[in-house]
Amino acid sequence: MDLDPSGHDAADPLAPFRDRFSPAPGVVAYLDGNSLGRPPAATAERIAAFVRDEWGARLIRGWDEGWWETPTTLGDRLGALALGAGPGQVVLADSTTVLLYKLARAAVAARPGRTEIVVDTRDFPTDRYLLGGIAAERGLTLRPITTDPAAGVTPSQIADVVGPSTALVSLSHVAYWSGWRADMEQITGIAHDAGALVLWDLSHSVGSVPLELDGWGADLAAGCSYKYLNGGPGAPAFAYARRDLLPSLNQPVQGWTGRRDPFAMAPGYDPEPGVRRLLSGTPPVLGLLPLTVSLEMLAEAGVDAVRAKSEKLTEYVIALVDARLAPFGVTIGSPRDVAHRGGHVTLRVPGARELVTGMQERGVIPDFREPDGIRIGPAPLSTSFTEVRDGLAVLEELLSAG
């Protein structure tokens, strides 16, 4: 691969999108789009307009003019655009942690008599912590699998551990550390053969890799909207539940928003038949506004074009590391095979924490991940090849300066 970025940028059909993001003065390279996506420039005004023209001018009437349905109207849009999910299966609400909790609780209740939850010991902490809590409170057992740190979960690992005791398998689709992309379709099939459900954390997938939840037979999924979806710091999350599972899913946080005919304020909880049964509290309408902007941009770009650029960006990261950084002891902690790779690449190098600090002081922003990871997450809509080259050049300078 050509190490000169100019040709890649010139050939990049998504290059014009980069100028549509809010400027970041002094930032030489933002390589952390997989942690917090940049805001489109239109986002600030979109929110301000909402505050003035909807919240401020429509006031309480807004609830009858679309706000109340935001979790599902926006959920359907996200589902169609980025999840491969037909309507009526996606909501936006809460945080990823809370939605994972609700889905996991509903899942184990839907598999009574089964006693095990399969969990990846290298999964993102929230997933591990919450499943540990659920196992303890429901009298279940965690069945841990330990994945290759530079790769991730394989179908054969799942085949080895699932069986008649398995209630739920909980996995990340793209691993937060290595960027490994799991084979959702095959793993789901293996779990289904054992009668188990699978819950996918899509936080590092959505908006970066194409997803076909319906097509792959997925059961349950949740994820974050502030990474590749540019939803803003701490934005609400999304949850997916396959339509035919919904009647059997009873999540424990029974609030008025998940109840049938909520404004009747009637006695007793009677969940909505549809996907709104996953909701609990009042829809976070204002917090979801940035997502409305970025979904429009994603629709314009197209998820396939996003993935095509992402593949090339991560390939370029690997080529630069091999050519320029390997001599300093930097190795690739991510899959080299693009078929197994998500949208980010983690470099492994001793002193990673200090190197990331040095990079940040020079306007280059990747992420440090314990113990020795420098995570490079170029966002296809906002990151150029030149930016990647400039960012890694700073790392090279730091390494060569010792």
Place this chain on the structure above:
Amino acid sequence: MDLDPSGHDAADPLAPFRDRFSPAPGVVAYLDGNSLGRPPAATAERIAAFVRDEWGARLIRGWDEGWWETPTTLGDRLGALALGAGPGQVVLADSTTVLLYKLARAAVAARPGRTEIVVDTRDFPTDRYLLGGIAAERGLTLRPITTDPAAGVTPSQIADVVGPSTALVSLSHVAYWSGWRADMEQITGIAHDAGALVLWDLSHSVGSVPLELDGWGADLAAGCSYKYLNGGPGAPAFAYARRDLLPSLNQPVQGWTGRRDPFAMAPGYDPEPGVRRLLSGTPPVLGLLPLTVSLEMLAEAGVDAVRAKSEKLTEYVIALVDARLAPFGVTIGSPRDVAHRGGHVTLRVPGARELVTGMQERGVIPDFREPDGIRIGPAPLSTSFTEVRDGLAVLEELLSAG
């Protein structure tokens, strides 16, 4: 009380605040500040500036520059200003429903062997639904009390039902329907004498009536920030837990944000010793911005001045109803004694639903509440006495037109 509003407005020390809210063209009277508070005009630009200058320009570095601590820094500010709570006891996160769930679960776990949860059958639906769910999943029993619809829970009602079986008493401080203001201090004392904990829903109290959670010996509380706190539609909620209870409070939604040293991403959940143990997912930083603006305004006005005007506004509502609407069969569904009244007044009248529709068509916005309630919630910072008069005059017109 003088039915002419002009003198009241002229004497109102908070009158200048009204012009600092975002305009609502065509709205004659907004009488629903207890459902959704109006945005200060400064809110739109504050959010836009955050998107440009913090999210957009600081990017991921913002998490180290105060964002991560937002739930507690803003929580402490809210606690000092409006809750009577010392630092380290309040977080902002999630929704009211999710926080009530976490607190109630933690509370019943902190009272092992006790089997009952006392619940008000007229409490807001979310509170009833979620306690029903918790009772079912934890093998507990709901001990219902039924309050006077035009009033609310009394200390003697609680004294009648609490005992050695009571784990938790869950109540609203100000009733969503009647506006009854419970005696938190006395009820808490009665529950404590029985060894039980009390969880208060402050959604209709906060920013409207003075609260002294520390002084009243409160255990646990949660509430909404989009009513009198002007946090915007679906804004994150707040939770309070008394400092000395924290070590015994284990909430079930174990996420990375509630863990000690979260970025170590270590195995096993080990909750933060302090109030952050109530957190689960990534802090909703962007969704909390409107609250930062309105808390500044509330600090400037002072909660005591807010309450003083609120008392006068609700007194004025009652006086107008008695003088002008009672002949049409309108009665007061709220406490007439200001000592028992929160910040809103509910009128009872046959055909309330249709009357509210008619009022809205004429630019007057109250709330309809099943079965016969027209809820009038004047927000002291944004509502004038003239507005109240004009709004109720429209109701009078509708009634006199039959």
